[in-house]
Amino acid sequence: MNISPLQKARYEYSPKLPGMLRNGIAEICVCEGAETQSVADQDKIKALFPNTYGKKEITFQKGANTSVAKKQIVGVILSGGQAPGGHNVICGLYDALKATNPENELFGFKGGPSGLIDDDYIVFDDAYIDAYRNTGGFDIIGSGRTKLETQEQFAIVADVCKKHGITAIVIIGGDDSNTNAGVLAEYMAANNTGVQVIGCPKTIDGDLKNEDIECSFGFDTATKTYAELIGNIERDANSAKKYWHFIKVMGRSASHVALECALKTQPNICLVSEEVAAKKMSLSAIADYIADSVETRGNNGMNFGVAIIPEGVVEFVPEFSVLIHEINELLAGSKADAFNALPTWADKYAFIEAGLTKESMAVFAILPQSIQQQLFLERDPHGNVQVSLIESEKLFSALVADKLAARKAAGTYKGKFGALHHFFGYEGRCAFPSNFDADYCYSLGYNAFMLIQYGYNGYLSKVSNLSAPANEWVAGGMPITKMMNIERRHGEDKPVIKKALVELDGAPFKYFEAHREEWAKDTCFTFPGAIQYYGPTEVCDITTVTLALEQAK
């Protein structure tokens, strides 16, 4: 294996723990707080979690360790999409576990939750762990998207734990995975397995966030990586002065990633899906909004700009989501075969025209042909449109070009419009974790073991006060049930951790809203540059603008 100079250097980095965890294992005691209630639907959640509901919030403090000495065998899994810092969660967990008792063992189940079902694992040792310290990726044991949610799966997991003498499982994942961790914890308690379950909040999307989780890990590094690239492109746009760059960024439904990138780089335009939904903006209205900036700037001699498009935005456009629904209906079951058998696109187009409602056909008709074809030709195994594959950066630039052509004909627009397109996602999910994510993740893992050692079950490893220096971070745990409410999913009431969308009355959006008119008109680009792991603290240790604005008093 060829190790890059940075990777070698990062092996030497010592992640910073919260001050209260820095005195050695023997000097960590527990302070129990009040009993908790779920954020909503208390009675229903309580009924579903009789053994794990209502437990106390806890924090760790400096003081004599009063936990009971026993050999711990812990299993850990990585669940879902990669996020920078996952390796450090495991390293922190390992270090705390070994520091507590060198006989303790850490099992890593491979390829995500399925590794736990298939009993496919490795037992970590120092040499193995050391090769992954402060590195990106989930390749230490791999990840996967299998969901642990059925009683049958839980029974298998309990058997696997019993077989190996596993005393606790740590699940590193997003909102769904942590919801399932809570359900698994209840199963383990209800069946007196003695196995504890602890969750850790992961996702670059930033949508696992609530009054207990200030941010999910990976969001900092991923947005720094995307902002590096967006800033570089802004500088290119401002140098060449001839292109508009339409840049889609990952983030699923929520626009946290797009908004954070905008706060860091001050582009001319950033769409926010949650605002599109709240204002019921049409494709045409969005295109007009962007075209206004292009026109104003073009008429002032600035035929260039940058627009950030959140991955999920088209789903939030009311008429577009109706269109998607109709297409899915139109091609359901055997109807897809009839469609696929049509020899030419013209034939297919006629089929589509006959099958869609007039309203949806009007939406469909204004789409560029490449997007039209994408909607019909690239469908998932269930025959549904794959919304995440829609090249919305190209969709919006094409719609904007149409608007500008009309404005040019009307004499209001005098500029030139040339567009380039980018999509950033995979570039940031496995970057070397920023110092913040390296510290935060290591702390989450270290802290997760302290929760195990003190016997807690169904808790989320919680590290807070994150906009302060690490020394002032607060480490502890929160019952997962506390974050749950009941939502309707696939026709059933389910207890889930609520997914956090961008709040339009939250400080990050408010800041953006207060500045975006100026950004749209003038050139206010900011160039963050590449993530720095060394150097001045204001360059290499500060986390997101989102968190700074949310925590500003």
Add this chain to the structure above:
Amino acid sequence: MNISPLQKARYEYSPKLPGMLRNGIAEICVCEGAETQSVADQDKIKALFPNTYGKKEITFQKGANTSVAKKQIVGVILSGGQAPGGHNVICGLYDALKATNPENELFGFKGGPSGLIDDDYIVFDDAYIDAYRNTGGFDIIGSGRTKLETQEQFAIVADVCKKHGITAIVIIGGDDSNTNAGVLAEYMAANNTGVQVIGCPKTIDGDLKNEDIECSFGFDTATKTYAELIGNIERDANSAKKYWHFIKVMGRSASHVALECALKTQPNICLVSEEVAAKKMSLSAIADYIADSVETRGNNGMNFGVAIIPEGVVEFVPEFSVLIHEINELLAGSKADAFNALPTWADKYAFIEAGLTKESMAVFAILPQSIQQQLFLERDPHGNVQVSLIESEKLFSALVADKLAARKAAGTYKGKFGALHHFFGYEGRCAFPSNFDADYCYSLGYNAFMLIQYGYNGYLSKVSNLSAPANEWVAGGMPITKMMNIERRHGEDKPVIKKALVELDGAPFKYFEAHREEWAKDTCFTFPGAIQYYGPTEVCDITTVTLALEQAK
């Protein structure tokens, strides 16, 4: 203007000069070497450059400055595509000029060579310069692609110089711009204008390279940026284990960028256009070559990988370049109108089928429809196919998918193939220059002024021994005519600096060739991470693998 923390911190960076330039202006003397000859076509070049041919190579040394004191007014332009470090060339030039005589002035002509024609300029002062130190982009004065090549243009430039009392012009550009700098220098000498012209070697493509130019500036930073992203994607691929990533990288015709990225990241596949040309590889042969890696890995349970595609590769595929030529002929002049008037793609396809030779139609037929349409629908103002817009990353993945389907049917391939696509170019052209590029560029600019001060004309600012620490770099100048040969361009014999393609018997390609079979089969990914400006010297000060291999003795 909102300045990022990194930008603020980078203002404080002091670029490193070659040791021989570090003793202050008063301690820089000239050492003249041998008279020079052009690399080829000596008689023809000599005849074209009677006033500037055959001059001596020079180097600077520590010693009493013997240059003649006179007030210098220097003009500078940025020419062509952006490259990280351009700002530092101007900063170095400015600092040397002001250190020599505070009365000296530096004019920055705006928007590239056209600024010199239009007499559109600013006069730099400390505050202006300080805002651009160690930053990326060409936004300090902008750039442009106008070529300075006609006698009429030269006469205007001479007038502009006379008007402002300009004593020298520094042209920061690629091979064409430096060629034109040489021609302009000859004009200035032949017409006794007293104006000197100095060139500086810029381009991220790395194709301005010869025995005098070890590397062009910007190549280091751009390839570090692309390699960061490729490494991150490799780590993602190795974590998720379900995608092949096809990554196109900028670089125009030459494959230096792709090769350097491959040397840094060890992907499974890297195409090298020069090899494709030398072996006359067909699209089918290239697809088979990639499919071999996909098949071997897939059959070993590794359904993931990374393939790097150099921007220009399709132009080097013999049958594809014939196809492009035929398409250009097919749509020349009014024939395009007939084509455009056809209502459906099926009609257009029939037109194409009737117009292409059988051989070219066979090539066309295997292309994915999106590429077929791109070839016919997106043409440049002259009606020609825009080769640089061809999404060759999608082309090759589609061809590979076809190959794999056949192999699956034949029973040899048992894996799964899912592809994702990326194109990196604009992300790296305006990054904050690496320490290497910051130092190299500042040295080029500082050195350019010393050449001016000592009265040289038609020289390229030359800094060499670049794989050694900056202290050991050698500063001097080389007559531009020395790098020229005669090439046939647009039906005319022209004196030009030869564009450097990847040499298949050079050390970088040889290293790649010796390792690529292993990389194709196994997972040997290397993760360079983001460019670091601070930290251990092996992390933040080392330049390219290409240069290290070329200069290894």
